[in-house]
Amino acid sequence: MNPLETLKELSSQMSFEGDGEPPFDTLRRNTSRASSLPRLSSPPPALRLNSGQACFSPKEKDQAFVHPAQLPNGHKILLLKTLLSSACERDCFYCPFRAGRDFRRATFKPDEFADLFIKMNLGGLAEGVFLSSGLAGGGVRTQDKLLDTAELLRKKYQYRGYLHLKIMPGAEKDQVYRAMQLANRVSVNLEAPNTERLAKLAPHKIFIEELLQPLKWVEEIRRSEPAYKFWKGRWPSTVTQFVAGGSDESDLELLTITNWLNKNVRLKRAYFSAFHPIRDTPLENKPAVDPMREHRLYQASFLLRDYGFDLEDLPFTNESNLPLHADPKQAWAEMNLIDQPIELNRAEKRELIKIPGIGIKGAEAILNARRMKRLRDLSSLKKLGIIAERAAPYILLDGRKAITQMKLF
Ligand code: SF4
Numbered sequence: 001m002n003p004l005e006t007l008k009e010l011s012s013q014m015s016f017e018g019d020g021e022p023p024f025d026t027l028r029r030n031t032s033r034a035s036s037l038p039r040l041s042s043p044p045p046a047l048r049l050n051s052g053q054a055c056f057s058p059k060e061k062d063q064a065f066v067h068p069a070q071l072p073n074g075h076k077i078l079l080l081k082t083l084l085s086s087a088c089e090r091d092c093f094y095c096p097f098r099a100g101r102d103f104r105r106a107t108f109k110p111d112e113f114a115d116l117f118i119k120m121n122l123g124g125l126a127e128g129v130f131l132s133s134g135l136a137g138g139g140v141r142t143q144d145k146l147l148d149t150a151e152l153l154r155k156k157y158q159y160r161g162y163l164h165l166k167i168m169p170g171a172e173k174d175q176v177y178r179a180m181q182l183a184n185r186v187s188v189n190l191e192a193p194n195t196e197r198l199a200k201l202a203p204h205k206i207f208i209e210e211l212l213q214p215l216k217w218v219e220e221i222r223r224s225e226p227a228y229k230f231w232k233g234r235w236p237s238t239v240t241q242f243v244a245g246g247s248d249e250s251d252l253e254l255l256t257i258t259n260w261l262n263k264n265v266r267l268k269r270a271y272f273s274a275f276h277p278i279r280d281t282p283l284e285n286k287p288a289v290d291p292m293r294e295h296r297l298y299q300a301s302f303l304l305r306d307y308g309f310d311l312e313d314l315p316f317t318n319e320s321n322l323p324l325h326a327d328p329k330q331a332w333a334e335m336n337l338i339d340q341p342i343e344l345n346r347a348e349k350r351e352l353i354k355i356p357g358i359g360i361k362g363a364e365a366i367l368n369a370r371r372m373k374r375l376r377d378l379s380s381l382k383k384l385g386i387i388a389e390r391a392a393p394y395i396l397l398d399g400r401k402a403i404t405q406m407k408l409f
Helices: 003-011 031-036 110-122 139-156 173-182 195-201 207-224 251-264 291-306 328-336 360-372 378-383 388-394
Strands: 066-070 076-083 128-132 162-166 185-187 237-244 269-274 395-397
Touching: 003 076, 003 110, 076 110, 076 162, 110 139, 128 139, 139 162, 139 173, 162 173, 173 185, 173 207, 195 207, 207 237, 207 251, 237 251, 237 291, 251 269, 251 291, 269 291, 291 328, 328 388, 378 388, 388 395
Parallel strands: 076 128, 128 162, 162 185, 185 237, 237 269
Antiparallel strands: 066 076
């Protein structure tokens, strides 16, 4: 296989892996933005011969190697998501790369991948990279290959763009430290919310020692080492991913561990990937999970992370799941605000952001506007970017129930 064929093999099953914020639902692929790429300012001489647009035929440029992603700072990039190797010695029940599954495996050596990615970067095909791998020869050996690749990118090729490195199950603490020195983001996929649930998905992964521990190490390192020692003088962010519905776990279980991670290891975000069966795996006959469940989990996780909600505020059903038909913020407001609407001219920010239709920016806009004048009608809220119709049932404006104004509005 030539390097592009290898990349095609390795990238074809990676679209389920999460990165960016929000998840890949708001952006469209746009290769015309190549001029804004984080390129090498001066490519090393060895690269000049083969780099640039000429390396890739128009057909190759159309290959879906890259995925649009929005970084936490709002910057939109074309992200190459791939594996260093699709060979894996583990047998996770849900995974297309599990040992023994019959398909063509492919592997890059670190220098092969680094060379190819840099050409793609220079050719305008990829602005960032998310690099993971199947496990071959244990977590430590596999992690070393990922780290060697990252080191080539950063040191030999002076690549300064976005790099997300996966921490392998079984990696050691000094490898986590090295990853933090090279990457903008590191991640460990927990897959399931606890040991018992993980056993239903990945019988040879060890929840506490192999998966949770590296996330704790990242936080320990952040607390003990100054940020300037890490990539671009910042600690990398950490994320994780769960297979939602893969182990018959409840939403409460998923959100309990997410909430714990937010508070204890400063998780940037949790990704939820609704389970869908893969042919020729032990779970191939398990029904796919409704993608709306994924959506509700994201909404609830943002309420926990950014909006001051506690787990007990969320509208869980008797089965400890979020109702699929209801936005969790709206469901909370129906139970708590409909009879006790919030006076927008007095409310604090923490109260404002709990009102449907008012986000963090909207709450700040209300606080700023209140310094100038009292808010008396829904039209003044609309001017502040508030979704006034959604907020109306739960607010008072100068002592009057805003919902009554809707009829005149
Ligand atoms: S270790 Fe990773 S690549 Fe290997 S089977 Fe499990 S999830 Fe798949």
